[in-house]
Amino acid sequence: MRINCPFCGPRENGEFTYLGDAKPVRPEGGAGEEAFYDYVYLRDNVAGEMSEWWYHGGGCRSWLKAVRNTVTHEFLSVEAAPGAGGKAVQK
């Protein structure tokens, strides 16, 4: 498997660590147990295209959001996490 790091170019997947589904968004602090339960535990786990977090820890240490097909393993896109590098990000 090769992952096309937007910063480094295509790299061997051994350089990356997988976290999982990028769809769940961390609730605001006061959102309560139920919202966090959903965020922490429930997954769509789709057979097909899925956006997901990968960490290029063996390279540029950027978190990447990839869209990958879980049936074919094909990567459709790989983009940097919103806060990768020194980009300014508005809350």
Added chain:
Amino acid sequence: MSSHRTASGGLIDRGHSLRFSFDGESMTGQAGDTLASALIANGVKLVGRSFKYHRPRGIFTAGSEEPNALVELRSGGRREPNTRATTIELFDGLEATSQNRWPSLKHDFLSINQLASPIFVAGFYYKTFMWPAKLWESFYEPMIRRAAGLGRAAETADPDHYEKAWAHCDVVIAGSGPAGLTAALAAGRAGARVILCEEDFVLGGRLNADGGEIDGKPAREWVAAAEAELRGMPDVRIMTRTTLTGVFDGGVYSALERVNDHVAVPPEHQPRQRLWRIVAKRAVVAAGALERPIAFSGNDTPGVMLASAVRTYVNRFAALPAKRLVLFTNNDDGWKTVDAVLSAGGQVAAVVDARPAVSDAHRALAGKGQFAILHGGIVDVSGGAGGVRRVKAALTGGAVAEVEADGVAVSGGWNPAVGLTSYHRGRPAWREDIAAFVPGALPPGMIVAGSANGAFSLGACLREGFAAGSQAAADAGHGAAAGNVPAAADEPYSLAPMWHVKGKHKAFVDFQNDVTVSDVALAQREGFESVEHLKRYTTLGMATDQGKTSNVVGLAVMAELTGKGIAETGTTIYRPPYVPTAIGALAGHHRDENFHSVRLPHSHHWAEEQGAVFVDTGLWKRAQWYPKKGEKDWLESVTREVKAVRSGVGFCDVSTLGKIDVRGPDAGAFLDRVYINTFSTLGVGKARYGIMLREDGIVYDDGTTSRLAEDHYFLTTTTAKAGLVMQHLEFCRQVLFPELDVQLATVTDQWAQFSIAGPKTRDLLRELVDPSEDLSNEGFPFMAAREVLLRGGLKARLFRISFSGEMAFEISVPGRYGDAMARNLMIAGKAFGVTPYGTEALGVMRIEKGHVAGPELNGTTTAGDLGLGKMMSTKKDYIGRAMAGREALVAPDRQVVVGVKPVDKGRRLRSGAHLLPKDASPSPQTDQGYVTSVCYSPMLEQWIGLGLVARGRERHGEIVTAYDPLRSETYEVELCDNVFYDPEGGRQRG
């Protein structure tokens, strides 16, 4: 020359003889031979025994698809079981031994299994050996296991080494037959970076056996010219002895290069084999086709061989497998064998052709060779271990003919080698016109050409290969190929499918696993009709050849029985690797001490000089203790180290802690979100202990973090979690809280860090630190942190933190001064009896102080369980806060950290003992926790420990039972506060 060596011809080096032995018998072959061709040249017919029935078997093919001719190659640590004689390049001194026989190949005791073969049918073992139950394990299974397997693994560790490598190209090509070579020429001429992998040690594929004419030249000449042209291209790499074995995602291909299998022992510094990971934009699979047999009674008799293999041995290796041969074919291609045998001076006894008629040319050939053409099929072969003697054929119309012969060549047609094309689970498609499966849905970036694609004529192979090479190069961004497609004839194939012939005796489909036509029928009868059930029930195709010669025949027989047709019946899933691959090669360099890399703290070599004993902690080697002469065991050394610290001063390298620079204007706000406690309010020059949770509310890691400047925190993690915490913090920074302006840098290696502890710590530091620095309790209070100047001009960071509970500091200097720091600490502390201590003493002192560590931070404990619940801020959001409040995580009966000490002060404690109420009998209901950490406390002069115990904090003073059946121990312990030593903490503050 040997008995079956032809007088001339072939690609062997007749001037270069090689000695070798088979089952201890000495023989001679030539350079350019394989073991198989050399055995054939020496007239050897019997080379192995089958798996189940131990039937005598001979060489069946001339390639990596060989089911029968497996040997043990070499000896001792280099003994290599199940090695196909057909792929072993002959070298001088080669030793090969037949396998799965006892006492000898000719007289094999377990060939009595053949007598029981009426019972030993497919799946028989599922129906028996069940009664009486206990006999299965004591008798039946051991008996089956003794019979298991073919060859033996080596007796000692493999003495050779292996390596792995990466290669990158535009186009990787599997196979260097006519299609592969033209693909390489086309892609190379277009300017593409090309890797051409050839399993064999010469290029050319079937051209080496079947010859033919290309562009008006003999095929071998054309191959030589093509090779020369390719070798002249700087971006074309030709890799012989290299099999493309797997197709992975993203254009990654695995290939096995047998670098030194063709010599007795690899030259020094060279690997035996090399595993390549080839990254290619495009792949051209020109892996050819594999001839398939027709199943008939006695078809496993030594001397029965695929027709194409006969031609390979005769034409390429100048070795005659039979002096008087019967050809059994259902297609024109098989007839090429007649030419080959006659030209080499052999006789053809008869051709049995399954088709009702043959061409005029073939009839003429029969006249010239003076043999009969029998239309029909072979119904029996007689012979035995000594090889084929007579062949009986049933003719169309009912007559039976018998001929004397010493060999049978069989051709049931060709199967494209679809393996590589199917490894992404694309199902091959059935093509009726050639009665074969051709590649179906291909992995991305793959093109198939030539006979691998079902194009069996030489002309078509050349055309498809050239087109595929051009296409692949263009897809990879290169221009058009120069030159014309080499031309050759499109010879007819004219196949009439035939899969098996009914006969009286066993007709084998899978030779190695002894699966017969009747086994397939039995499987069908019992409902194992799916091809996958067929495979699993009969073991068809599961032998070392992966069914390369048997699968299609087997499923064709099944299709006939079910009446479903072959297309609907389908194939089983093809699985990599294409050829079995040595586990050593897949491991490469990573074995023995090189299994994983080693991390050494900067003071390692100094510690080595001190005679330290080291312990593996993750990848680190850490000093565990520093034995002194005369100390009888580790406990004595560790006790001395602890006492020295607690009464004087000692130091320990703690550089393995993860260290992270957290910088930027929002560094404090950032830390507030990742720690349960607050760091934004920490003053510059101060340190604070912090705890991180996972988002599920469980403790993730702990450590001390110091604020060195308004916008700079220095965070430490545990040794074990260093990398993971960095990853987690980057996730927080880049994904969860990207609005915060914070930067993270790993500085674990940058700082050599030492803990200096003991009442005389300040005395030592006053020696080491520049006198201008105020180290007094007021000038440098507990939990202060700042940069200081050392004598001699070096700057260091000094932290007044204590893990040991003593008056202690941690001092950091840039890594390259770590060695000097260790040495200087010895000098500075000499007058105070400074004692270096290792991780054991560190552990003892942390247990004495009741600090939690790895065994308590086990991934299931909450901050509350650890007695640190009060640190959880209620004024801010942080990772894990919401989930930490779930009912079961705050339940009153949770197992929480307590101290444990034996009631009998002389008793040793052991981690892992479970804790039960006093006098309770052990049961799941009475199991209330366990001992997590223990040590001998030199200060308390007894063993002490920490444990996780249900409601533990309410039970201080209670006597409970420590139950340790694994070590046959049961004893009483008292639950107590987890701080055993200096609970008021005066020592570390003083």
Added chain:
Amino acid sequence: MKYSIFSLARAALSGHKNWPRTWRDAAPKERYDVVIIGGGGHGLATAYFLAHEFGIRNVAVLEKGWIGSGNAGRNTTIIRSNYMLPGNIGFYELSMKLWERMEQDLNYNTMVSQRGIVNLYHSDAQRDAYARRGNAMRINGIDSELLDQAAVRKMMPFLNFDNARFPIQGGLLQRRAGTARHDAVVWGYAHAASGLGVDIIQNCEVTGFVRDAAGAVTGVETSRGTIGAGKVGMAVAGNSSRVAAMAGLRLPIESHVLQAFVSEGIKPLIPGVVTFGAGHFYVSQSDKGGLVFGGDIDGYNSYAQRGNLPTVEDVCEGGMALMPVIGRVRMLRQWGGIMDMSMDGTPIIDRTPVDNLYINAGWCYGGFKATPGSGLVFAHLLAKNEFHKEGALFRLDRFRRGAMIDEKGQGAQPNLH
């Protein structure tokens, strides 16, 4: 027909022409009391126990392909009950006891072979963790022994004791652990269940649930038509999320690929099962002589039933580091199975929020050894609508309550379990 050496011998006289089908080839009926989705080991075992233990015989097992085509037919065949935590430990021991009588129960030789498992340890901390585990097993009446290095060496002298990056210090041994012939387990349960009247329906893919006005499940839509059901149990590990989604449920599960490997057959070398404590590698040897081995999951969500090279290399590196005598033994085949990786590494056997729909899922890579226990516990729940005492903690709501059963302590990250 009863299977035995006598029936075999009799059949041999007639050229094995009279063997009946191992299980009946059933066509779907209009309605069943219980429909089990998934003709793997768990589904078939559930059907068997429904019929055999609870007398519910109007049962169908629906399989989208051929029975055993999922993880039942693509695992490394290990059986063991060396668990540590309440919930798991009793359950896996229940399962182990059922393995020990399976041949007699099913009249089918599933080749249960209790040659033991050794989990090697390489550090004091690992030893302590195994001591905790082994003692927990003993407290639950399960055999376990803590071996020192000498004992391991005596048992497996071919391991790398002398030249290792992480020297072997000892191991935790469960002698009753071992292996079983995975396909035979599927066929054995099919054979026995079919004999009790269960309909096993292959090539029948479930495409949806039939719901009544109240939302309760009353049947399933399949590629072979609608089939009514009193209760529906799903046992489709690997695809649990996809099937649950048809009922509108989201699960605390991710699907991951686990690769497994077999070598060419060699003469007996490895006595039982051995796991490497300093790398991702475990191995046993089949009755045919192949080394059956594996390691860690590939680590990314996948439904592809195939993995990638880094994991292959990682596993073989572990193998060579542990036993360098296998350097010249060849890997013959590699394959991948889709694991239902749950959020705490522990399975789910429970009712669902949808009436009449029951779930058996989340087996991570421990599903094979659980087969008989899972069948019995799930059948108990389906038959009585009550939890079996050894399956009472595998609840779906444990994540909401914070009552995770996390043997590895990795938290809500499935690819780390």
Added chain:
Amino acid sequence: MADFSWTPVSPLQAALKPGRLGEKSGPAGLKLTELTGFSLMQVQARRGRWAETEAAAQGLFGVSAPANPAAVEGSGATLVWSGPQQFLALFPAGYGADWEKRLADAFAGSASLSDQTGGRAMIRIQGARARDMLAKVCSVDLHPRAFATGAAAATSVDHTGVNLWRRADDAEGAVFDLIVFSTFAGSLWHTLVDHAAEFGVEAGRHPA
């Protein structure tokens, strides 16, 4: 009280044995040299401050900071890309003692700096077989066209993070520089030497 002497010790002090290693016949296929005495600063732009960071680099070194994987030769320093909007500033042995302060002043407010001098070792890999050896340990395509002079990569060798970049070729062929975490350096050195052994290695050490 005498002052203490603070002698820096290379992380390769014990591992590196200068001289000919591996295959002894013929000319050495490659040279492996530890470069010592360098200073190294990790520079990470603060949020929204990449332009200022670049300007500061321009002012100090007379070149643009690398915005993509490249190693840029500036006046007095090599700037090696190490991730998005961050780079390593590498100074040769003997660069002025006030280097840290000069950087701190220049990048104040625009970038966060972390001294990594003590945390890395630097190895030069050069010679006719340099690429053949690197192909065994490095998954990056180092073909001269794919990895031109000045190209850099943050990648992993033997599961260890490294920064690798290509300098101008010399008479014997390609020249690569590599920096690695100092506590892994000895292990990596052995790995490199093992993989280079078949080509013959000349091992040495000299100031960066």
